[in-house]
Amino acid sequence: MTARILVVDDNPANVRLLEAKLSAEYFEVVTATSGATALESIDDTKPDIVLLDVMMPGMNGIEVCKRLKADASTHHIPIIMVTALDQLEDRVRGLDAGADDFLTKPINDVSLFCRIKSLVRLKMLSDELRARAASSEVMGLLPPAANMADARPGKVLAIDGRASFLERVKTALAAKHEVTTMLDPAPSLAHLAETPVPYELIIVNLDEGQFDGLRLCSQLKSLERTRQVPILIVVAPDDQPRLLRALDMGINDYIVRPIDRLELLARVNTQVRRSRYAEQLRLSVQASLELAVTDSLTGLYNRRYMETHLSHLMEHSINRGKPLSVLAIDVDFFKPINDAHGHDAGDKVLQELASRMQDSIRNVDMACRVGGEEFTVILPATDIETAKKIAERVRNSVSSRPFPVSAGPGVVSVTVSIGVAALAGPRDTFEDFLKRADQALYAAKRGGRNRVTLAAA
Numbered sequence: 001m002t003a004r005i006l007v008v009d010d011n012p013a014n015v016r017l018l019e020a021k022l023s024a025e026y027f028e029v030v031t032a033t034s035g036a037t038a039l040e041s042i043d044d045t046k047p048d049i050v051l052l053d054v055m056m057p058g059m060n061g062i063e064v065c066k067r068l069k070a071d072a073s074t075h076h077i078p079i080i081m082v083t084a085l086d087q088l089e090d091r092v093r094g095l096d097a098g099a100d101d102f103l104t105k106p107i108n109d110v111s112l113f114c115r116i117k118s119l120v121r122l123k124m125l126s127d128e129l130r131a132r133a134a135s136s137e138v139m140g141l142l143p144p145a146a147n148m149a150d151a152r153p154g155k156v157l158a159i160d161g162r163a164s165f166l167e168r169v170k171t172a173l174a175a176k177h178e179v180t181t182m183l184d185p186a187p188s189l190a191h192l193a194e195t196p197v198p199y200e201l202i203i204v205n206l207d208e209g210q211f212d213g214l215r216l217c218s219q220l221k222s223l224e225r226t227r228q229v230p231i232l233i234v235v236a237p238d239d240q241p242r243l244l245r246a247l248d249m250g251i252n253d254y255i256v257r258p259i260d261r262l263e264l265l266a267r268v269n270t271q272v273r274r275s276r277y278a279e280q281l282r283l284s285v286q287a288s289l290e291l292a293v294t295d296s297l298t299g300l301y302n303r304r305y306m307e308t309h310l311s312h313l314m315e316h317s318i319n320r321g322k323p324l325s326v327l328a329i330d331v332d333f334f335k336p337i338n339d340a341h342g343h344d345a346g347d348k349v350l351q352e353l354a355s356r357m358q359d360s361i362r363n364v365d366m367a368c369r370v371g372g373e374e375f376t377v378i379l380p381a382t383d384i385e386t387a388k389k390i391a392e393r394v395r396n397s398v399s400s401r402p403f404p405v406s407a408g409p410g411v412v413s414v415t416v417s418i419g420v421a422a423l424a425g426p427r428d429t430f431e432d433f434l435k436r437a438d439q440a441l442y443a444a445k446r447g448g449r450n451r452v453t454l455a456a457a
Contacts, residue, residue: 003120004028004320006047008038008064009082010056014105018051025113035059039067042074046319048123049116052099054083054090062097069098076126076277078119082107095266100274101253111240114247121250126278128364128380131312153178154272158203159185160234161210169203172261173268185216189223197225200275201268205234206242207257214242214249221250228278230271234259295369297347298354306368310378311430317380317423324380324423325387328437329357329394331373332415332449337405341412345405349414352404356397361390376437384422384454391418391452399450415450417441422455 005027007018012033019029030045032038036059038050050068054061061081068074081094081102091102101115154177158169166181173179180199202220206213217233220226230252235243237256246254252274253267293305301309310326317324331353338346350373357367357375366378377394379387395418402411419440423433436455444453 002026002028003048003116003123004030004046005049005051005116006030006032006038006042006045007051008032008035008056008061009053010034011053014053018107021109021112027116035061035064038064042068042077047077049119050077050079052079052081054081054094062093065094065097065099076123076130078123080112080115080119092262092266095263095270098270098273100270108240110244111247114244118247118250118252122252122274124381125364126281127316130281131309131316154200154268154275155198156180156201156203156268156272157182157199159216160205165205168259169264172259172264176265177268177272185211189219192220192223192226197229199229201271202226202229202231203234203268204231206239206246207234207236214245217246217251218249228282230275232267232271298351298369300354300358300375301366301368303368303370306366306370306376306378307430309366310433313378313380314423314428314430314433318426318428322381323383324378325382325384326379326421326433326437327375327377327387327391327394328419328421328434328441329375329377329416330441330445332417332445334373337412337414341405341410345410345412348405349403349412353398353414353416357394360394360397365390376434384420387420387422388452388454391420394418395450395452417444417449418452419444420452420454 005022007015007022007029008031009015009018010033015031015033019031022029030041030047032041035056038052039059052061052064061083065079065081068077068079075098078100079098081090081099083090083102083104094102100119103112103115156173156177156179158166158179159182160166160169161183163181163183166183170179170181204213204217204220213233217231220229220231232253232255233243233246233251235246235254235256243254253271255264255267293301295302313324316322331349334346334349337349350369353375354367354369357377361367361377361379364380365382366380368376368378370376377390379390382390395416399413399415403414404410405412419437419442421433421437421440424436440453440455444451447453
């Protein structure tokens with residue numbers, strides 16, 4: 001996982017040190033030596049993360065953060081505030097300004113890298129949603145504008161084995177949020193898996209001996225209904241191993257004991273705000289797609305949307321130097337299925353195929369039906385070797401068990417052939433990109449079908 005990081009610090013030695021450390025971890029680094037310079041360069045540099053020093057002459061980091069978060073074109077960029085002052089009021093001011101995290105100098109390298117990777121994962125999902133929303137807007141399907149301003153109380157779930165701790169959390173957040181507490185999470189996990197989750201943030205105390213907090217976080221991230229809910233963990237100051245493991249599994253934020261009420265409130269405000277923004281983007285995309293860009297039979301995206309979205313992703317990938325791959329998929333011997341069992345049976349096969357395909361790809365991938373039995377899957381930030389593995393997963397999911405074609409016991413065996421192509425570079429065109437995938441698909445057909453073939457470089 002890589003990212004472009006904008007380092008903003010008025011001290012050249014600090015800039016060089018951070019640049020060296022981040023470059024050694026294969027991050028792309030751009031720099032600015034003042035808040036004003038950072039704001040001027042943000043459109044050109046297009047960073048994935050901003051590493052922002054608080055104490056700078058002229059415009060300080062707090063003001064830069066406020067301006068970036070107030071601008072609709074930059075408010076989605078994660079910001080990590082950095083300062084030499086280990087003072088609570090600085091952390092709270094930074095978080096209130098919209099910062100996503102706060103680090104003090106000297107920076108712990110391992111914590112910094114884990115935090116950056118965690119924020120990059122979140123931004124990748126956010127970028128994918130924003131890209132789909134932008135594609136819909138280009139097509140004239142204007143969704144409701146997503147924004148970060150929402151004064152409603154947040155719905156927060158706090159989990160700990162001690163009633164006294166839960167009461168302190170509830171008291172600290174009561175002025176702005178509705179807090180539900182849970183002493184024993186085990187009986188409720190099954191319930192959460194089966195019912196809509198009303199929470200916008202879950203707080204889990206890792207410093208709790210009555211249950212394994214890390215395992216609980218892992219379960220919450222694996223459940224379909226809680227996967228998108230942000231998690232804030234509470235850790236002891238010397239419990240770095242578990243903190244790093246939690247960040248690595250995708251935990252959104254953390255706070256170190258002893259908890260300060262103002263810092264807790266500021267961090268909860270930040271996570272609830274980001275959760276609502278992401279949810280608005282998801283709802284906007286869903287609403288716009290329902291109008292004109294989905295295939296009525298399978299529920300997948302149609303060719304019209306695929307072409308618009310792929311063009312947008314190609315431009316984004318070329319500008320950022322990131323990989324992009326596509327899968328061209330065709331059902332083998334589909335006409336005999338229609339001839340032998342009827343078109344209703346063929347429709348059932350396509351619907352089941354779409355379902356299996358969706359189960360086999362990742363959340364950020366996009367499956368489309370582009371013809372009768374032809375499909376395209378777009379794989380953002382994916383090289384051709386990873387794309388091949390995903391294609392094999394799709395192929396195996398189709399061929400592994402027969403497809404029902406009637407209400408009775410009637411079933412048919414179905415296979416697919418798949419061509420895989422990767423974006424070749426800045427001169428690659430939309431037509432050439434898809435043509436290479438189609439040529440690889442035809443090669444798979446000629447090679448005996450039910451196989452994955454890579455396009456020639």
